[in-house]
Amino acid sequence: MTKYEMLYILDKDLTDEVRENIIKKFEDLVKENGGTVEKTDRWGMKKLQYPINYKSEGYYVLMSFEAEKTLVVEMKRVAGITDGIIRRLITKR
Numbered sequence: 001m002t003k004y005e006m007l008y009i010l011d012k013d014l015t016d017e018v019r020e021n022i023i024k025k026f027e028d029l030v031k032e033n034g035g036t037v038e039k040t041d042r043w044g045m046k047k048l049q050y051p052i053n054y055k056s057e058g059y060y061v062l063m064s065f066e067a068e069k070t071l072v073v074e075m076k077r078v079a080g081i082t083d084g085i086i087r088r089l090i091t092k093r
Helices: 016-032 069-081
Strands: 002-011 036-052 055-067 085-092
Touching: 002 016, 002 036, 002 069, 016 036, 016 055, 016 069, 036 085, 055 069, 055 085, 069 085
Parallel strands: none
Antiparallel strands: 002 055, 002 085, 036 055
C-alpha cells in the first residue's frame, strides 16, 4: 500500500454538522476499502488565494492515509460529486 495525502477545501457556509459528516465520509471510504487513516488535520477557516465560485474563504482539511491506487481514483470521483467541496488535491507522500 502507498501513503497519500488529501487536502480538500470545504464551503465556508456549511454547518459544523455537515462539515463533520463530509470529513467522516472520506475517512470511512478509506477504511471500507482496506486502507488506514493515519490522521486528519482540520486547519480551519482560511482565506483562499483567489475567489472560487465567488467565495473568498474555505475550511481546509488535510487527511493522511495509506491505501491502494484504485482507491485514489474512487476518492477523486466521490470528491467531485460531493456538494460542499470547493477543491481537492490528492498527492503521494
